Amino acid sequence: MADEEKEQQKQGEMEELPVILQLRPVPAITPVEEQFLKKFRFLKAWESSMPTELFLTTYAQSVRVLLCHGGTPVTADTIRCLPSLQCVIATSAGLNHIDLTECRKRDIAIANAGDCYSENGADYAIGLLLDVLRQFSASDRYVRQGLWPVKGAYPLGSKLGGKQVGIVGLGHIGSEVAKRLVAFGCSISYNSRKKKPSVAFPFYSDVRDLAANSDALILCCGLTKETYHIINRDVLLALGEKGVIINIGRGAIIDEKELIQCLMQGEIGGAGLDVFENEPDVPKELLAMDNVVLSPHKAVLTPEAIVSLQDLLMANLEAFFSNKPLVSEVKDE
Numbered sequence: 001m002a003d004e005e006k007e008q009q010k011q012g013e014m015e016e017l018p019v020i021l022q023l024r025p026v027p028a029i030t031p032v033e034e035q036f037l038k039k040f041r042f043l044k045a046w047e048s049s050m051p052t053e054l055f056l057t058t059y060a061q062s063v064r065v066l067l068c069h070g071g072t073p074v075t076a077d078t079i080r081c082l083p084s085l086q087c088v089i090a091t092s093a094g095l096n097h098i099d100l101t102e103c104r105k106r107d108i109a110i111a112n113a114g115d116c117y118s119e120n121g122a123d124y125a126i127g128l129l130l131d132v133l134r135q136f137s138a139s140d141r142y143v144r145q146g147l148w149p150v151k152g153a154y155p156l157g158s159k160l161g162g163k164q165v166g167i168v169g170l171g172h173i174g175s176e177v178a179k180r181l182v183a184f185g186c187s188i189s190y191n192s193r194k195k196k197p198s199v200a201f202p203f204y205s206d207v208r209d210l211a212a213n214s215d216a217l218i219l220c221c222g223l224t225k226e227t228y229h230i231i232n233r234d235v236l237l238a239l240g241e242k243g244v245i246i247n248i249g250r251g252a253i254i255d256e257k258e259l260i261q262c263l264m265q266g267e268i269g270g271a272g273l274d275v276f277e278n279e280p281d282v283p284k285e286l287l288a289m290d291n292v293v294l295s296p297h298k299a300v301l302t303p304e305a306i307v308s309l310q311d312l313l314m315a316n317l318e319a320f321f322s323n324k325p326l327v328s329e330v331k332d333e
Contacts, residue, residue, distance in 0.1 A: 017041040018321045021063045021082070023052070024072045028091045028309050035310075040317060042067075056081035065320060067313070070094060076102040087320050091309060093117055093172070093300070094250060095330065096223040111316045114328030115172045116308040117300030122176030124299035125218050125248045126184075128272030129165075131293045132244050133158045133216075138290040161185040166214035168207060168230070169221025169249065170196060173300075177218055189213060192221075207231065211238040216246065223250035233258040242269045248299040251276040260285045263292060274299040 021043045029036055036042070043063065048055045056063075056078065063082050068074055070092035076099045079085060087109045088098060095112055103110055131137055134157035142154050165181050167174045167190040178188050178201065189202040191210045196203070204210035207230055211217055217239060221227050231245065231254040239245060245268065247254055256277045262268045263286075270291035276282050279297055286292050315327045 018317075019043060019059070019062045019064070020317065021045065021056075021059070021066045023066070023068060023074070023078070026067055026069050026091055028069065028306055029067075029313060031306075032310055036314065036317075039314075053077075053081060060084060065089060065317065067091075067317075068097070070097055072097060074098040079103065079106065079108070087111070087326070089313065089316050089320075089326075091313065093121075094222040096250060109320075109326055110330045111326040111328045112330050113309055114312055116312055117305050118172040118176045120302050120305050121173040121220070121248050121300040122180055124274065124295075125173070125177050125220065125246055125272075126180045128246045128248070128274065128293055128295065128299075129216060129218065129244065130160055132246070132270040132272045132291065133160055133163075135290070137293050141290075163187070163215040164189070164213060166190065166204070166210040166217045168192075168210070168217060168219045168253075170199065170201075171220065171222075173248070174218075174220035177220060193226075208235050208238045211235045211243070212240075214239065215242065216244040219245070219247040219249045219253050221249050221253065223252055227253050229253070229255040231255065231259070233262065236262045236268050239268055241267055244268070244270045244272070246272040248274045251279060256283065263289060 018040050020040050023045045025046065043059055045052055045055050050058065060082055061084050064084055065087045066074065066082070066085060067089050069090065074088060074097060079099060079102045085106070085108055088103060089111045090098065091113055093113045095110065098110065100110070135154070139154050142148060148154070161184050163186050165186045165188055167177055167188065170178065170190045170192045174190065178190070181188050189204060189210060190199070191204050191207050195205075204213070217231070219231065229252065233255065236245070236258060245254070245259070259271065260283055263271060272293040272295075273286070274295040275297050282294060286294060312328060319326050
């Protein structure tokens, strides 16, 4: 067979593959894209010279699935450009970048990263909490700067065991955090959208009450209209001058300006932050605080998690095109 005929055959086979739209690159599948290309045809909007809206309109009738990551806004306007869209698959656990109202209105199924990140996120949350309490990072800087021989022993930190810890968002990650805290001998309580009948930990419907009864708060919830700035000045003051707050959810769950003020005025004890309101910009005030541990939004990411996510993406795509239930469908967000 001539090269031209082979190429035509290849193009024909490609056109017969199920079509998946990507508005921007999805980093999770880049290392193993060939595996996906054997089964699916990707429409990559960012590679087209056409304006995005024209690109979407051009392929509107053939796009049933949109694959996106947490940095890709999926707006109502985007969804309206895609009348055949039936499914949005996200590589993130949080879905605040997707217009869920428009998806529900159109009966578009949504899948997220499911449980792929849970253990990693929980490990990281505990790591941040330990770091703030025991001052690992601050002590490391103290030694590296040559201050130990000059200034003597570094101030003592506080133990984790025996602490009252409140978890905001007892989903996949929050539940894994709770398991680890139990092993440390902590007392756990939680706030969630609703009380979980199968959970024995004390439930607080009000986050301020949870903070008032906690030595530390760990934020594991997603960002929604209800959770935006749910951690405000009142909550922080209720947590108290020795209280610690850890955020591995989304930056805007905390009113960042109020957090900075409370830290500067000594109204809370410390913070471990993996996420921020205006990433990658981090307020300069936080950079100078030894009682604050900062991380570049990487709590859930490990090579193992990415492999797990790749398997989940493939499973969700195969399920959709086989008319089977999505593996990690989000039905109540």
